Amino acid sequence: MIRRLLVLLAFLFAAQPVLAVNPDEVLKDPALEARARSLSANLRCMVCQNQSIDDSNADLARDLRVLVRERLVKGETDEQVIDYVVSRYGEYVLLKPRVSVQNLVLWGAPAGLFVVGILVLIVYSRRRTATPNAAPLSDAEKAEIARLLDKS
Amino acid sequence: MIVETGHYALVLALAVALLSSVLPVIGARRNDAGMMAFASTASVALFGLVLLSFSALTWAYEASDFSVKNVWENSHSAMPAIFRFSAVWGNHEGSMMLWLLILTFFSLLVAVFGRNLPESLKANTLAVQAWMAVAFILFILLTSNPFLRLDVVPAEGQDLNPILQDVGLAIHPPLLYLGYVGFSVSFSFAIAALIDGRLDAAWARWVRPWTLAAWTFLTAGIAMGSYWAYYELGWGGWWFWDPVENASLMPWLAGTALLHSAIVMEKREALKIWTVLLAIIAFSLSLLGTFLVRSGVLTSVHSFATDPSRGVFILGILTLFIGGAFTLFAIRAPALKSGGLFAPISREGALVLNNLVLTVSMASVLIGTLYPLVLETLTGNKISVGAPFFNLTFGLLMVPLLIATPFGPMLAWKRGDLLGAFQRLYVAAGLALVAGLVFFYLDEGGPILAVLGLAAGFYLIFGAIADLWYRSGFGKAATGIAWKRLIGLPRSAFGTALGHAGLGITVLGVIAVSTFQTEHVTEMKPGETADAGGYHLVFDGMNSMKGPNFTEQRAHFSISRDGQKVREVWSSKRLYTARRMPTTEAGIATFGASQLYVALGDPMADGGIVVRIWWKPSVLFIWFGALFMMAGGVISLTDRRLRVGAPARRAKKMPTPALEAAE
Numbered sequence: 001m002i003r004r005l006l007v008l009l010a011f012l013f014a015a016q017p018v019l020a021v022n023p024d025e026v027l028k029d030p031a032l033e034a035r036a037r038s039l040s041a042n043l044r045c046m047v048c049q050n051q052s053i054d055d056s057n058a059d060l061a062r063d064l065r066v067l068v069r070e071r072l073v074k075g076e077t078d079e080q081v082i083d084y085v086v087s088r089y090g091e092y093v094l095l096k097p098r099v100s101v102q103n104l105v106l107w108g109a110p111a112g113l114f115v116v117g118i119l120v121l122i123v124y125s126r127r128r129t130a131t132p133n134a135a136p137l138s139d140a141e142k143a144e145i146a147r148l149l150d151k152s
Numbered sequence: 153m154i155v156e157t158g159h160y161a162l163v164l165a166l167a168v169a170l171l172s173s174v175l176p177v178i179g180a181r182r183n184d185a186g187m188m189a190f191a192s193t194a195s196v197a198l199f200g201l202v203l204l205s206f207s208a209l210t211w212a213y214e215a216s217d218f219s220v221k222n223v224w225e226n227s228h229s230a231m232p233a234i235f236r237f238s239a240v241w242g243n244h245e246g247s248m249m250l251w252l253l254i255l256t257f258f259s260l261l262v263a264v265f266g267r268n269l270p271e272s273l274k275a276n277t278l279a280v281q282a283w284m285a286v287a288f289i290l291f292i293l294l295t296s297n298p299f300l301r302l303d304v305v306p307a308e309g310q311d312l313n314p315i316l317q318d319v320g321l322a323i324h325p326p327l328l329y330l331g332y333v334g335f336s337v338s339f340s341f342a343i344a345a346l347i348d349g350r351l352d353a354a355w356a357r358w359v360r361p362w363t364l365a366a367w368t369f370l371t372a373g374i375a376m377g378s379y380w381a382y383y384e385l386g387w388g389g390w391w392f393w394d395p396v397e398n399a400s401l402m403p404w405l406a407g408t409a410l411l412h413s414a415i416v417m418e419k420r421e422a423l424k425i426w427t428v429l430l431a432i433i434a435f436s437l438s439l440l441g442t443f444l445v446r447s448g449v450l451t452s453v454h455s456f457a458t459d460p461s462r463g464v465f466i467l468g469i470l471t472l473f474i475g476g477a478f479t480l481f482a483i484r485a486p487a488l489k490s491g492g493l494f495a496p497i498s499r500e501g502a503l504v505l506n507n508l509v510l511t512v513s514m515a516s517v518l519i520g521t522l523y524p525l526v527l528e529t530l531t532g533n534k535i536s537v538g539a540p541f542f543n544l545t546f547g548l549l550m551v552p553l554l555i556a557t558p559f560g561p562m563l564a565w566k567r568g569d570l571l572g573a574f575q576r577l578y579v580a581a582g583l584a585l586v587a588g589l590v591f592f593y594l595d596e597g598g599p600i601l602a603v604l605g606l607a608a609g610f611y612l613i614f615g616a617i618a619d620l621w622y623r624s625g626f627g628k629a630a631t632g633i634a635w636k637r638l639i640g641l642p643r644s645a646f647g648t649a650l651g652h653a654g655l656g657i658t659v660l661g662v663i664a665v666s667t668f669q670t671e672h673v674t675e676m677k678p679g680e681t682a683d684a685g686g687y688h689l690v691f692d693g694m695n696s697m698k699g700p701n702f703t704e705q706r707a708h709f710s711i712s713r714d715g716q717k718v719r720e721v722w723s724s725k726r727l728y729t730a731r732r733m734p735t736t737e738a739g740i741a742t743f744g745a746s747q748l749y750v751a752l753g754d755p756m757a758d759g760g761i762v763v764r765i766w767w768k769p770s771v772l773f774i775w776f777g778a779l780f781m782m783a784g785g786v787i788s789l790t791d792r793r794l795r796v797g798a799p800a801r802r803a804k805k806m807p808t809p810a811l812e813a814a815e
Contacts, residue, residue, distance in 0.1 A: 022753065022762055023675045044536045050394045052538065055387050095538030102533060106523045110516040110545045117508045125496065 021054065025062070027069055036069050039078060043068070043085060044095050052095055155220055158208020159299035165201035165256075166289045168194050173282035176275035177347075188275035195263040195278050198285060199256040206240075206253045209298055213240050219305040222246065222298040228311035228730050230701040238322035239312045244446065244462075245298035247325060251442070252288045254326075254333040255281065262337060262362075269358060276344030277337075284336060287469045295462045311701065311730030320380035324373060328400060331370025332438040335407060337362040339435035342428045343477060346484040351424055356417035359431065361789055363414060367407045368785030374400050375778030386736035386751045388766045390665075390774060393542040398521045399441030405514035406434040409507045416503050420492040420565060423500075425485050426507070432481060436474040437514075443470050444521075495567040502560035502568070509553040516545055554608045554659065557652055558615025561645075562622070580618045584610035591660075595668040595769055605663035612656025616649040647788025654780025661745075661773025668769045673753075675760040685767030687748060688712045694761070702728045704737070707752055707761065711741055719743075723750040723763075745772040 021040075027033040040054035045061040053061040053068075064085070071081045085093055097103045137145070172194035179187025209222070213236050218224040226243045227236055241250040259281040266274050292298070341359045345351045377400070382390040391397065410430040417427045447463030494500040520537045528534055558580065562573040588607030592600075621627070623645060624638035672684055678693040692708040706724035710717055723739030739750040746769045753762025 021673050023673055026673065042540050044538060050392060050536075050538060055389065090534065092534040092536055095536050096540035096544070097535045097537060102527065102531065103523075103535065106519060106537065106541075109519045110512065110549055113512045113515050114508070114549070117512055121504065121508065 021065065022062075025065055025069065027073065032069075032072050035078060036065070036072055039068050039072075039081060040065055042082075042095050044093050046089060046093065154208050155212050155217065155299055155301070158205040158212075159297075161201045161205040161208070162289060162293065162299070165198055165205065166286065166293065168198045168201060169282045169285040169289060172198065173279050173286055176279040176282075180272040180275045180279075180348075183272075185271065188271045191275045191278035191282075192263040194282070195256070195259040198282070199260040202253050202256045202285075206249050209246065209249060210237065210240050213237065216309065218307070218309050219301050220298075221300045221302050224302060224306050224309050226312050227309040228701055229308060231312065231317065232700060234319065234322060235312060235317045238319075239316075241325050242312050242316045242321050245292070245296045247329075248288065248292050248296050248446075249298060250325060250329055251333060252285065252292065254329045255285055255288065255336060258334060258337050258362075259285070262340075266358075272348060273341075273344050273350075273355075273358075276347050277340045280340035280343045281336065284340075284473065287472070291462075291465050291469065295465050308730075311728065314702070314726065314728040314731065314733050314735045315384060317701075317728075318380065318384055320376065320384065324376045324380055327369055327376055328373030331366050331368075331373050331407075332400070332403060332441065334362065334366025334369055335403060335431075335435040335438050337366065338410065338431040339477070342431035343480065345428065346480050349484060349487060351428065351488050353418050353421045356414045356427065360411075360414045360418060363407065363410050363431075363434075364785055364789050367404070367411055368782050368789070370400070370404050370407060371778055371781050371785065374404060375775050375782075379775050382771075383738060383740060384735075386738050387764075388738075388749050388751070388768065390771070393539045395521050396445055398517050398542075399437075399444050402514050402517055402521075403434055403437040403441060405510050405517070406430060406437050409510040409514070410434050412503045412506050412510075416500050420494065420500060422492045422494060423504070423507075424488055428485070428488075429481060430507075430511075432474075432477045436477065437518075439470055439473060443467065492566070494565070497563065497570045498568040499560065499563045499565045502556060502563050505556050506553065506560065509549060509556075513546055513549040516549065517542065520545070554612060554655075557612055557655065558619065561619045561648055561652075576618060576622055577615060580614035581607075581611050584608070584614050587614075591664070595664065599667065602663055602667040605667070606660060609656045609658075609660035609663060612659065613653045616653035616656070619652075620645065620649050642791055644788045644791040647784040647791070650784030650787060651781050652784075654777045654782075654784060656777070657773050657780055658775075658777025661770050661775075661777060664770035664773065665768050669771075670767045672763075672765045674763055674765075675756055676763045677758075677760040680760075682763070682765055684748060684765045685746065685769065686713060687718070687743075687767075689748075689750070689765060691763065697724070699726070701730060702726045705752075707739075707763075709739060709750055711748065719748075721748070721750055723752050725752050742772070745770045745776065747771050 021037075027036060037054060041052050043053045043064060045051045045053045045056035045058055045064075047058050047060050048056045051061075053064045068081055068085070071084060076084070082094070091097065097106060099107050172191055175187050175194075176191035178184070179190065211217075212220045212223050213227055214233065216223065216227060216229040216236065218227075222243065222245050226246070227239050231239065239246075241247045259278055262274070262277060262281070266277075269277075338359050341355070341362070345355050374397075377397075378390050381392070382388065410427065413423050413427045413430055416423045443463075443466045447466050492500075520542055524535050524537055558577055559570075559573050562576055563569070585603075585607045587610040588603045588605075591606045591610075592603045620638060620641065623641060624634045626634040626638075628634075629637070670684060672682055674682060676682065676691045678691055680691050682689045682691075688711070690710045690712070692710055694705055694707050697704045697706055704724045704726040706722045709721050709723065711719040711721065719741045721739030721741045724737045726735045726737060727733070728735070736751055741748045741750075746767070749766040749768055751764045751766075753764060755761045
């Protein structure tokens with residue numbers, strides 16, 4: 001069922017083959033085009049389910065792809081283009097959310113949990129080695145050890 | 153009548169499940185053998201009834217009985233028989249029936265194969281399984297009944313979603329559900345042990361094969377789903393970090409962790425509490441996945457389940473089972489005694505590291521998947537968390553895991569020798585680096601960082617081989633003796649090696665295809681040519697075809713290399729007549745593990761057509777690796793100590809670690 005939702009939504013929105021960038025959109029300058037592609041991969045197709053504008057054939061995705069390229073041709077930097085798109089569509093358009101206060105938990109979770117996990121392990125193993133896990137030897141046991149050691 | 157029989161059988165199944173969820177528990181408390189034995193009988197009856205019910209629904213699909221609403225909504229008389237069959241679970245109601253069928257199937261297996269289990273543990277385990285059966289039968293009967301009839305019988309069905317009309321639908325959901333629901337057995341064992349208050353190494357030994365089986369199926373299901381998406385959706389991606397995919401990845405990560413921590417518990421009686429917790433978590437995530445997919449909560453606007461009563465019902469099931477399990481765990485866990493001590497550098501320590509990384513990555517995927525939902529509920533702000541985020545965070549988290557994996561099997565229990573393991577692995581690491589460089593050189597281009605990624609893949613493969621090599625004493629003992637020892641190694645040792653090597657193969661595929669893949673988007677007219685991956689493609693022309701329930705336009709391409717014609721492919725666009733819905737069928741030519749992937753775009757005004765050609769080097773390694781992992785799971789399952797069965801109580805010490813099976 002893994003693809004079901006995506007598949008159904010692809011059906012809902014892409015009543016055309018699910019294919020993206022068309023030859024007429026491609027920029028002549030390969031360096032600019034490469035930048036456009038990598039920017040597109042990080043921008044969400046607003047009417048799709050979890051698809052970047054690079055992957056989607058929806059009209060809106062196409063408009064956004066063309067917009068990104070127009071801005072790049074004007075000589076804007078990657079940041080300027082992204083800022084402009086965000087100012088128009090909101091942060092929802094970014095597939096990789098910005099590192100900000102509201103996304104602190106999201107970005108902090110992987111590293112934070114890893115560190116917390118290691119700390120817990122350290123504390124736990126210290127506590128376990130600190131607490132003696134058996135009663136001290138009884139006199140009879142000590143005598144037995146002495147006897148065994150003497151033998152060898 | 154047949155359909156009504158199925159409906160009736162499901163109601164009877166509810167009655168049996170209700171009895172089976174109460175009587176065995178009372179029996180276990182009172183030590184009443186008769187009441188405990190009822191659990192096994194009831195599990196057989198329950199499976200029989202659910203199977204009858206499921207068969208009735210299948211019959212309605214095969215006979216194209218459109219008076220049944222569910223059949224009318226999801227089938228078409230012109231569909232090939234195999235798709236009419238798989239259409240049974242290609243919809244919400246039917247897939248819940250499949251869920252239930254597999255749940256009762258696992259209860260049956262526990263009843264039949266669990267002969268050597270202590271009676272009370274078996275009775276409690278089957279009772280917990282029956283609780284879930286009750287919940288899901290109620291869910292089906294009250295909110296998702298597939299047996300409802302229509303007053304006016306339509307002449308023709310509405311057809312199944314065309315993208316689902318693929319052999320993938322026949323295989324992928326059953327495998328995935330066998331994995332998802334398979335973890336219910338580990339969960340039920342954990343709950344039963346907590347109720348009993350008894351948890352020892354024998355318990356881990358009973359649970360391990362079930363976990364292993366579920367994990368193997370889930371691996372197969374995820375890999376199959378990934379390949380299906382790859383060839384069917386038509387843009388050549390194989391993993392999208394879609395919430396639905398994440399929902400299946402999370403139980404897999406938890407299950408992988410469980411598989412490893414259960415080893416420690418079985419061999420060393422350590423990590424008991426943690427293992428029980430993981431067993432609960434793994435199945436809770438399966439339930440959560442079902443909830444996320446079925447309730448449509450992730451896509452609030454374009455909800456899959458339009459009826460909110462379903463979402464609320466599943467949320468109820470979720471709260472009851474997960475909440476109940478954690479409460480029981482909180483009450484009982486402090487009373488469990490923990491077992492053997494170990495140094496940080498040891499087999500146990502390596503497995504703890506494995507668990508740490510896997511659970512942290514699982515939690516990160518969980519947070520990433522749910523974060524937009526929570527944030528929107530709390531603040532009203534909408535954000536997206538997509539592939540770029542997951543690739544970065546998940547990728548970084550996997551680095552320590554990939555490095556540490558080959559060390560695990562090389563370290564001894566209790567206190568390992570890290571330097572010794574280094575000495576055994578540096579050859580493998582060196583060879584891996586060389587192999588990575590050669591691979592990189594042959595495929596040319598891409599960031600130099602890719603060499604490290606490729607080397608990591610090779611290092612896992614060589615490390616797995618090195619483990620078997622040193623274990624059987626090649627280089628130290630005579631070759632003949634070493635061969636004998638290799639053959640005599642426990643099968644679980646081969647399982648470990650295959651699983652770890654499989655991971656390496658998948659890593660190779662992932663790195664290779666994401667670094668060296670090339671893409672050409674171009675407009676082509678008949679007779680025009682294109683080049684990709686060293687191959688030469690000629691677009692020969694288009695023709696029209698008529699399938700059973702679709703029409704298609706297909707384009708023919710001849711592929712040649714160095715002037716020799718090597719292959720030809722058809723790439724097509726289909727229009728499914730009943731739903732007026734178009735799909736693309738990519739043309740794929742396989743060369744070794746690499747593929748040429750040709751997909752058609754829109755026709756242009758001047759008579760040309762947009763063609764997208766991808767060269768996907770070594771892409772099949774991604775799924776070959778999964779096959780290796782599955783083979784590892786299957787071989788481990790045939791290990792002697794699982795075939796022979798667990799002793800009722802651990803009578804004697806385990807043999808020395810050097811000869812011990814290690815997974």
